[in-house]
Amino acid sequence: MTNFDYDLFVIGAGSGGLAASKRAAALGAKVAIAEGDLVGGTCVIRGCVPKKLMVYASHFSHFSQEASGYGWEIPAGKLDWNKLRDAIQSEVSRLNKLHISFLEKSNVELISGFAKFVDAHTVAVGDRQFTAERILIAVGGEASKPDLAGMEHAITSKEMFLMPKFPQRFAVIGGGYIGTEFAGIMRGLGADVTQIIRDRYVLRGFDHDVRINVQESMVNHGIKFHTCINSDSLTISKNASKDESELTISFKDGDGNLQQINADTVLAATGRQPNLSPLSLDKANIEVVKGAIAVKEDSSTNQPHIYAIGDCTNRVNLTPVAIAEGRAFAETVYGHTPRFISHNNIPSAVFSQPEAATVGLSEEKARELYGDRIKVYKTKFRPMFYSLAGGDTKTMMKLIVVGEEERVLGLQMVGKDAAEIIQGMSLVVTMGGCKKDLDNTMAMHPTAAEEFMTMR
Ligand SMILES: Cc1cc2nc3c(=O)[nH]c(=O)nc-3n(C[C@H](O)[C@H](O)[C@H](O)COP(=O)(O)OP(=O)(O)OC[C@H]3O[C@@H](n4cnc5c(N)ncnc54)[C@H](O)[C@@H]3O)c2cc1C
Numbered sequence: 001m002t003n004f005d006y007d008l009f010v011i012g013a014g015s016g017g018l019a020a021s022k023r024a025a026a027l028g029a030k031v032a033i034a035e036g037d038l039v040g041g042t043c044v045i046r047g048c049v050p051k052k053l054m055v056y057a058s059h060f061s062h063f064s065q066e067a068s069g070y071g072w073e074i075p076a077g078k079l080d081w082n083k084l085r086d087a088i089q090s091e092v093s094r095l096n097k098l099h100i101s102f103l104e105k106s107n108v109e110l111i112s113g114f115a116k117f118v119d120a121h122t123v124a125v126g127d128r129q130f131t132a133e134r135i136l137i138a139v140g141g142e143a144s145k146p147d148l149a150g151m152e153h154a155i156t157s158k159e160m161f162l163m164p165k166f167p168q169r170f171a172v173i174g175g176g177y178i179g180t181e182f183a184g185i186m187r188g189l190g191a192d193v194t195q196i197i198r199d200r201y202v203l204r205g206f207d208h209d210v211r212i213n214v215q216e217s218m219v220n221h222g223i224k225f226h227t228c229i230n231s232d233s234l235t236i237s238k239n240a241s242k243d244e245s246e247l248t249i250s251f252k253d254g255d256g257n258l259q260q261i262n263a264d265t266v267l268a269a270t271g272r273q274p275n276l277s278p279l280s281l282d283k284a285n286i287e288v289v290k291g292a293i294a295v296k297e298d299s300s301t302n303q304p305h306i307y308a309i310g311d312c313t314n315r316v317n318l319t320p321v322a323i324a325e326g327r328a329f330a331e332t333v334y335g336h337t338p339r340f341i342s343h344n345n346i347p348s349a350v351f352s353q354p355e356a357a358t359v360g361l362s363e364e365k366a367r368e369l370y371g372d373r374i375k376v377y378k379t380k381f382r383p384m385f386y387s388l389a390g391g392d393t394k395t396m397m398k399l400i401v402v403g404e405e406e407r408v409l410g411l412q413m414v415g416k417d418a419a420e421i422i423q424g425m426s427l428v429v430t431m432g433g434c435k436k437d438l439d440n441t442m443a444m445h446p447t448a449a450e451e452f453m454t455m456r
């Protein structure tokens with residue numbers, strides 16, 4: 001028995017905090033969790049879940065055109081944005097309640113409000129104070145906007161789900177996950193979309209074939225691009241016109257020429273940063289490096305009884321990673337079975353249109369590490385679905401192997417169902433499989449995934 005109010009106090013009921021608190025309670029710990037917003041965190045409330053629902057909604061515009069190739073005459077539809085937005089928000093609200101009920105069933109006490117440190121074992125939420133033997137910080141991150149003139153007129157991904165009106169002209173600044181996903185969503189929902197990026201192609205850090213293929217398809221879907229822009233020159237201004245407020249984005253292009261774009265809504269998708277400022281981390285002397293909580297492999301901070309997981313540690317900012325870090329922490333500390341998670345070979349998907357998915361190394365990274373010992377198998381084809389549906393959305397698949405045994409280092413895909421396919425295929429990378437293992441796996445026909453078994 002300890003003299004603390006709780007064995008574990010978790011700050012933040014998002015993906016990581018929820019997973020850790022429930023697992024610790026199941027292993028016998030007395031646990032409380034503080035949450036200042038809706039329970040569920042970024043992923044459930046303003047990230048993966050509402051985003052994926054918007055992706056699904058955006059597919060219907062293609063669907064009506066494609067169906068006619070299959071003999072279905074479906075009149076062109078019209079989006080009711082208010083209906084979609086409200087339906088998504090009611091699903092978010094259902095999930096929030098569901099997660100609260102999961103906490104209750106798990107005997108985790110929910111404390112509503114934003115928490116901050118009082119000292120290394122004490123946390124305050126409003127005017128209440130709580131002590132705990134251990135504290136887990138799982139506060140996630142928030143969108144960060146660059147310090148440029150007029151950026152206050154741009155919204156962030158959080159507000160994308162709550163827009164009072166559907167913007168006919170939509171501009172997005174940033175070529176990462178969020179910018180690329182929302183450009184596709186908004187185009188699919190019927191907006192005129194412009195994406196403004198610093199690089200030549202979207203998705204810096206991804207395999208170059210992935211980047212090129214995603215962008216080519218986005219252009220084919222009617223998204224306009226401004227690439228290689230000088231980001232320091234970018235400004236946003238508001239023009240009060242008759243009955244609506246129009247925004248003008250000005251910037252210099254790669255040749256130094258001034259460009260101007262008018263839009264009803266501008267999304268700043270320029271990165272995210274850990275949510276640390278309200279926490280008073282200094283009261284507990286917790287080390288912060290480059291704006292993120294510094295952690296060891298077991299997620300402990302410089303204070304051995306204080307841990308941090310998920311986006312606030314800025315390791316890999318994905319939901320399954322936050323969940324895995326949270327469970328590994330609970331099992332190590334309360335289950336007495338030390339468990340560390342590997343941050344290598346984490347599959348990830350960009351829900352662009354078409355989707356991009358990846359596991360393991362890109363061709364560039366593989367070449368950097370293994371030089372000429374790598375071999376690349378690649379295919380690009382029009383999926384059978386489009387033979388009647390029309391359109392020229394291609395699928396690109398790529399396999400990167402090394403050495404005589406052709407061990408698989410990476411798999412890359414752009415195309416329909418890429419995320420579903422790469423999730424299954426990621427097993428071959430984590431198990432250290434070789435090309436011959438794929439060759440020896442019977443193909444399933446007719447599918448797109450079978451191409452990974454038959455590459456020459
Ligand atoms: C638009 C968008 C789309 C995304 N899509 C995907 C996707 O498709 N797939 C994927 O894997 N990842 C996706 N992500 C990333 C994913 O949402 C995060 O990696 C994940 O939510 C991180 O979990 P977390 O537990 O670290 O933090 P969060 O889920 O952010 O949870 C942190 C919680 O802490 C609370 N909090 C903060 N400070 C305090 C405080 N002082 N006191 C109490 N509570 C506090 C917050 O309100 C929040 O609820 C997306 C992110 C965004 C923004």
Ligand SMILES: NC(=O)c1ccc[n+]([C@@H]2O[C@H](COP(=O)([O-])OP(=O)(O)OC[C@H]3O[C@@H](n4cnc5c(N)ncnc54)[C@H](O)[C@@H]3O)[C@@H](O)[C@H]2O)c1
Binds near residue numbers: 231234270272
């Ligand atoms: N499908 C998914 O799994 C998914 C989806 C969304 C978000 N996420 C997670 O959330 C994280 C954050 O996403 P994000 O898209 O905000 O960040 P990001 O780091 O992926 O992309 C930020 C983009 O903004 C650009 N940028 C930065 N400053 C700029 C400026 N001043 N002017 C113009 N461009 C600028 C960068 O060049 C980059 O293209 C991701 O890294 C990912 O971990 C995952």
